Amino acid sequence: MNDIEIVQQIDQLVDQEHDLERRHAAEGLPDAERKQLQEIEVRLDQCWDLLRQRRARRNAGQDPGEAHVRPAEVVERYQQ
Numbered sequence: 001m002n003d004i005e006i007v008q009q010i011d012q013l014v015d016q017e018h019d020l021e022r023r024h025a026a027e028g029l030p031d032a033e034r035k036q037l038q039e040i041e042v043r044l045d046q047c048w049d050l051l052r053q054r055r056a057r058r059n060a061g062q063d064p065g066e067a068h069v070r071p072a073e074v075v076e077r078y079q080q
Contacts, residue, residue: 002063006051013026045075 001009017040020033029037044068053067 001051003051003054006047010044010047010051013040013047016040017044042072042076045078046070046072049075049078075079 019038020029020040024033026029032076050067050069056063057064057067
């Protein structure tokens with residue numbers, strides 16, 4: 001996946017996230033959609049992490065293609 005594809009995936013995930021939040025702003029999310037929202041948030045964190053890895057590798061003169069998606073357990077521990 002290249003940078004453009006990662007950014008496109010981020011955009012799609014953000015749209016899904018906002019759609020879920022808008023549809024249920026007043027009454028709250030049902031359990032299934034709450035779980036879906038959590039999964040979207042994890043996937044967003046993974047995409048942002050992958051994009052940062054690729055940019056860091058490129059800036060260091062390394063191959064950005066060697067960056068990889070890190071497990072949810074790793075990216076969820078990062079400080080915001």
